[in-house]
Amino acid sequence: MHHLHPRLFITFFISLLVSTNEAFGDEAAELLPDSSNFVKASLVVSSPTDIIYSSLGHCAIRMECPSEQLDYCFSLETNTRPGDYLKFFNGDAEAAVRAIPTEMYLEECRKEGRGVDQYEFNLTWHEKQQLWKSLDEEMMKPPHLKFNFLNTNCVMMVVIMIQNALIDESINYVEVPSYLTCDNGNGLRHLTRSTPWYQFIYITLSGAICDKNFSMEYRMTPISLPEVFGKAQIKGNNGQRPLFKGNPASLVRQTNFPSSSTLTPRMVFSILLLLVILITWCEWKRGCKLTARITDTILLALEFSVGVLLCYTTLATSLFAAHWNWYLIPCNPLPLLLLLLFGKHKHFGKIYLPYTIILIAFIIATPLSSQLDIDHQLITAMLAVRTGSKYLQFRKNSADK
Numbered sequence: 001m002h003h004l005h006p007r008l009f010i011t012f013f014i015s016l017l018v019s020t021n022e023a024f025g026d027e028a029a030e031l032l033p034d035s036s037n038f039v040k041a042s043l044v045v046s047s048p049t050d051i052i053y054s055s056l057g058h059c060a061i062r063m064e065c066p067s068e069q070l071d072y073c074f075s076l077e078t079n080t081r082p083g084d085y086l087k088f089f090n091g092d093a094e095a096a097v098r099a100i101p102t103e104m105y106l107e108e109c110r111k112e113g114r115g116v117d118q119y120e121f122n123l124t125w126h127e128k129q130q131l132w133k134s135l136d137e138e139m140m141k142p143p144h145l146k147f148n149f150l151n152t153n154c155v156m157m158v159v160i161m162i163q164n165a166l167i168d169e170s171i172n173y174v175e176v177p178s179y180l181t182c183d184n185g186n187g188l189r190h191l192t193r194s195t196p197w198y199q200f201i202y203i204t205l206s207g208a209i210c211d212k213n214f215s216m217e218y219r220m221t222p223i224s225l226p227e228v229f230g231k232a233q234i235k236g237n238n239g240q241r242p243l244f245k246g247n248p249a250s251l252v253r254q255t256n257f258p259s260s261s262t263l264t265p266r267m268v269f270s271i272l273l274l275l276v277i278l279i280t281w282c283e284w285k286r287g288c289k290l291t292a293r294i295t296d297t298i299l300l301a302l303e304f305s306v307g308v309l310l311c312y313t314t315l316a317t318s319l320f321a322a323h324w325n326w327y328l329i330p331c332n333p334l335p336l337l338l339l340l341l342f343g344k345h346k347h348f349g350k351i352y353l354p355y356t357i358i359l360i361a362f363i364i365a366t367p368l369s370s371q372l373d374i375d376h377q378l379i380t381a382m383l384a385v386r387t388g389s390k391y392l393q394f395r396k397n398s399a400d401k
Contacts, residue, residue, distance in 0.1 A: 057222035094143035113256020169236035207325030269378035349394025
């Protein structure tokens with residue numbers, strides 16, 4: 001990606017200020033905003049793709065000055081070197097604002113089949129000047145931001161830059177879509193309703209608990225930003241005005257639409273639950289011990305792997321800004337660790353009873369809380385069937401002795 005040379009901004013604005021002051025004096029701010037040759041600031045929103053990290057779209061700020069032939073999209077970008085993927089899951093991925101020639105930016109979107117829409121900001125001359133200056137200064141810094149999904153992302157870059165550009169004014173969110181006022185991950189569920197597997201992954205990793213006290217800025221995603229900003233007002237001592245002006249413009253037509261799998265998580269986990277119940281029945285009625293042991297091994301390995309990931313992203317990193325994840329109750333690394341450490345102890349089988357009770361309580365709690373959902377309830381039911389069976393088998397063996 002090409003960076004905007006710092007002298008472009010400095011030369012452009014110094015020459016602009018000199019010429020406008022000479023020509024118009026103190027009235028320059030009032031005369032120039034309507035000129036087609038002056039600066040235009042816009043929000044640019046790219047549509048989602050099938051890749052999970054862009055499944056909620058992307059946004060950037062476009063700055064144009066036709067008279068100086070300047071046209072750049074300022075976008076928050078993360079490093080994509082092989083070693084940076086682990087940093088991403090640490091919540092330590094380095095990010096920085098990059099200035100990309102608009103034609104290059106749009107061409108990349110065309111290659112990915114993304115649609116791109118543009119919404120012009122209703123800013124004063126001084127605010128556009130301050131916005132471009134702030135973007136230019138931020139762009140010249142080396143990667144120093146730590147990306148996470150909540151407060152260091154492309155949406156927050158746009159919001160912070162616009163807020164910083166406003167002079168004695170602020171953004172007033174007049175009318176907010178109802179789905180963005182919902183807690184317990186329901187706003188995220190609404191935005192990802194067409195991609196159920198991505199929805200399942202997002203909800204699993206975030207725990208759907210951390211949004212209860214989120215501000216509006218933290219709840220917005222690129223695909224919801226135009227709807228929120230479209231009804232927002234810039235509020236100041238002299239009244240208020242719309243944040244956007246004019247009608248949106250379509251820059252690139254969308255050709256790649258995220259596909260929705262026919263087999264949803266709910267369907268897959270329902271089938272797997274029935275399979276686990278069948279295997280457990282065969283274990284007791286047909287003596288299929290080996291199949292049951294293989295099933296337990298697979299479930300324990302998956303539970304351990306997911307549990308380690310949830311512990312890591314929830315307790316050790318700032319990736320999702322969540323301090324607790326309810327799904328650590330059914331999916332945690334303890335069962336496998338305890339089995340490896342104490343599995344040969346003659347009374348180890350007793351531990352299956354309290355764990356089964358915990359899992360059943362989690363299942364019962366699901367309909368009582370919008371924080372939990374049926375997909376994870378089905379997974380918990382699979383674990384409960386097997387742990388309950390293991391406890392009954394322990395009781396049976398103890399009685400036989």
